[in-house]
Amino acid sequence: MTQAPSSTQAPTATFKSLKCKECGEEYELKAAHVCEFCFGPLEVTYDYSLLKQITSRDTIQAGPASIWRYRSFLPVASDDPIDVGTGMTPLLQSHRLARRLGLKHLYIKNDAVNMPTLSFKDRVVSVALTRARELGFSTVSCASTGNLANSTAAIAARAGLDCCVFIPADLEAGKVLGTLIYSPTVIAVEGNYDQVNRLCSEVANTHGWGFVNINLRPYYSEGSKTLGYEVAEQLGWELPDHIVAPLASGSLFTKIYKGFQEFIQVGLVDEKPVRFSGAQADGCSPIAEAYRENRDFISPVKPNTIAKSIAIGNPADGIYAVDIARKTNGTIESVSDAEIIAGMKLLAETEGIFTETAGGTTVAVLQKLVEAGKIDPEEKTVIYITGNGLKTQEAVQGYIGEPLTIDAKLDSFERALERSHTLDRLEWQPVLV
Amino acid sequence: MAVKVLIPTPLQKLTHDQATVECDGNNVSELLESLEQSCPGIKARLCDDKGELRRFVNFYVNNEDIRFLEGTKTPLQSGDEVSIIPAIAGG
Numbered sequence: 001m002t003q004a005p006s007s008t009q010a011p012t013a014t015f016k017s018l019k020c021k022e023c024g025e026e027y028e029l030k031a032a033h034v035c036e037f038c039f040g041p042l043e044v045t046y047d048y049s050l051l052k053q054i055t056s057r058d059t060i061q062a063g064p065a066s067i068w069r070y071r072s073f074l075p076v077a078s079d080d081p082i083d084v085g086t087g088m089t090p091l092l093q094s095h096r097l098a099r100r101l102g103l104k105h106l107y108i109k110n111d112a113v114n115m116p117t118l119s120f121k122d123r124v125v126s127v128a129l130t131r132a133r134e135l136g137f138s139t140v141s142c143a144s145t146g147n148l149a150n151s152t153a154a155i156a157a158r159a160g161l162d163c164c165v166f167i168p169a170d171l172e173a174g175k176v177l178g179t180l181i182y183s184p185t186v187i188a189v190e191g192n193y194d195q196v197n198r199l200c201s202e203v204a205n206t207h208g209w210g211f212v213n214i215n216l217r218p219y220y221s222e223g224s225k226t227l228g229y230e231v232a233e234q235l236g237w238e239l240p241d242h243i244v245a246p247l248a249s250g251s252l253f254t255k256i257y258k259g260f261q262e263f264i265q266v267g268l269v270d271e272k273p274v275r276f277s278g279a280q281a282d283g284c285s286p287i288a289e290a291y292r293e294n295r296d297f298i299s300p301v302k303p304n305t306i307a308k309s310i311a312i313g314n315p316a317d318g319i320y321a322v323d324i325a326r327k328t329n330g331t332i333e334s335v336s337d338a339e340i341i342a343g344m345k346l347l348a349e350t351e352g353i354f355t356e357t358a359g360g361t362t363v364a365v366l367q368k369l370v371e372a373g374k375i376d377p378e379e380k381t382v383i384y385i386t387g388n389g390l391k392t393q394e395a396v397q398g399y400i401g402e403p404l405t406i407d408a409k410l411d412s413f414e415r416a417l418e419r420s421h422t423l424d425r426l427e428w429q430p431v432l433v
Numbered sequence: 434m435a436v437k438v439l440i441p442t443p444l445q446k447l448t449h450d451q452a453t454v455e456c457d458g459n460n461v462s463e464l465l466e467s468l469e470q471s472c473p474g475i476k477a478r479l480c481d482d483k484g485e486l487r488r489f490v491n492f493y494v495n496n497e498d499i500r501f502l503e504g505t506k507t508p509l510q511s512g513d514e515v516s517i518i519p520a521i522a523g524g
Contacts, residue, residue: 022489034519036443037478039489041520198493201518205442205452297488300500314491314498316520 014051015075018042018218021320029075031135031210033217041316042218044075052266057237060268067123067226073262074127074226075219081130082159085115086122087226091234091382096350097363101370105380107240108347109231111387112355116158117178118388119309119356120252121151124223128212129155131219137210138162143200144213145193145248145309146175147387152212153182164209166196171308174391192303194314224252228259231382232269239263239274242375244366245384246358247278247287247332248310250317252386257324275379277330278321279365281305281357285334287318291325292332298322306337306395307357309387331374335364341399343367344389354389362386436464436509439516444479447472456515461492461505464515479517491518 018027022040033042055072063069067087074081090110098106111120125148132140139162142152149165156163163184167176168191179186189196204214212220232239239260245253257276263269280288283305286298298318303311315321325332335343340357343364347353355363362383369375389396404420406412435455440448448454454471458464469476479490486492492499493516499507509515 032443034441034443034489036446039443039478039487039519041489194498195496198491198496198516198518201441202439202516300498302501314520316489319488 012050012054012072013077014046014054014072016045016047019045031132031137031215033215044218044222046073046262048262048265051262055266055268057233057268060233067126067223067230070226070229073229073259075222076127076130077134078130082126082133082155084122084126084155084158086126087114088230089114091231092351092353094351097347100346100350101367102377103370103375103379103381104377105241107231107235107380107382108351108353109227109382109384110353111227112353112359112385112389117147117150117154118391119147119151120224120227120384120386121147122155123226124148124220125151125155125212127223128152128210128216128220129159129161132161132210132212132216133159135210135216137208139164139207139209140212141165141200141203141207141209142212142214143167143193143197145311146171146179146391147309148213149179149184149186150175150391153179153184153186156184157182166200166203168193168196168308172392172394174393178391193308193312194300194303197314221251221255224255225259225262227252227384228256229263231256232260232263235380235382237269239269239272240382241272241379242275242277242330242381243384244277244279244362244369244381246310246362246386247280247315247318247321248312248358249315250278250287250319250321252384253278253321254317254324256384257328274328275330276324276328277365277369277374278325278332279362280332280334281307281310281340281361282334282336283307284311284313286313287315287321288332288334290318291322296322305340305357306392307340307361309356309358309392310361331369333365333368335361335368339364339368341396344396345400347385348389353385355385356387356389356392357395358387359385359389360395435511436513436515438464438468439514441517441519443519444475444517447475447478458509460503460509461494461499461507461515464509465505489520491520492516493518 020035020040023038065088092108094106141164166187169188204211264271284303286301300314340360344360347363404416406416456467
């Protein structure tokens, strides 16, 4: 007696090959990230006609409340991907920040509360480690500015994979602690992120480990597409008019774009132009500089900014981010560290979201674009908040006032309240001594 | 004079699976020629039609990106270590 096919059988694999983004050379679906012929980055390709046949709004909505509702758009073959509940974070319509900036249709995609480690990195790592397991790796690793280390260590723990992460030695304490708790091996390298990355390339060559952002990068980076899919679904299967996202390596930005394009291609949303604008910190703005100077190459820089999570001086996908900003009539801007802190405070005060420095950068750039008249108030604009402020408390320490310490007496409270009202009226700001 | 060149995995087919190659050259440009002599075909992988380094190739001399030094004119001395690294996504 033959068994009837059931819904638990292995799902159809929709991804076909790795293809060089520069020269088009194709490779089998192995752990590789660079074209052997031109050094260009490799990208996963899909069978879109098959995707169109097997996916619909209904099949997606019937899926789990995580990124795995989009499993057929992701480069994994397993029917039991590592699902730690990542994704499907809130898309909030902004009222108070929107009013402050004079925008009518502003939305906030809030990955500051993404699971399990409070940044968008859980999306890419869930995909990378699922694929790592399929490819037979037992040790996973990464070079990280902090968020990726948190995520890789946590999800590796859940999946029972050995883990070794590399970070720059000067990272924020919260990000180091938030990695160590999962008991991976943590290597703190004396140097900046780009130097960590370079070392990891050499380790990846020799140790046979799955580095999520090196030899697993084509799979890993596809996880960011879910930030595009979710926004489209949460807007009622419609694309926004404009998105603003932070730029570190540029990968996230290009994958949100790819996500939107794929949804158009398989008919899940109507085609429409979406403007893509990117945000960098002045202290590390090689992509913004290439955009401003109309260059088709990136000149690397040495980072010097509080926005450490996006401080990549040699951004691998920078040039593709510039291309997308140009062709979608968006822009790329950078802001100072002071503006980044102001952006973090503004988002917290108006929307109740405590984001890290990357989110402050995005909000500050949004504000700058509004002030420069580069955002139409009628545009449906989505900003991507990709990380949580509790991890980078040093950044705002000393800029956010202090508690009013009092005796446990009613008159002490009344005096303190009076004082706080006076301070509000004076728009008092604490002064660092 | 000898300079040690670290070869990344995607290029090791051209170096008979060797991860390091000893080369000569007074600067990075000359080193590229020397590398081509010992591993024919490797220069075309690293440089475009005009002979410029491809935009996704990063060259380091003793841990410093040559774009912070003098590019392909960066001088080399015996005992220097050169690494060739593909661009990497962020983290």
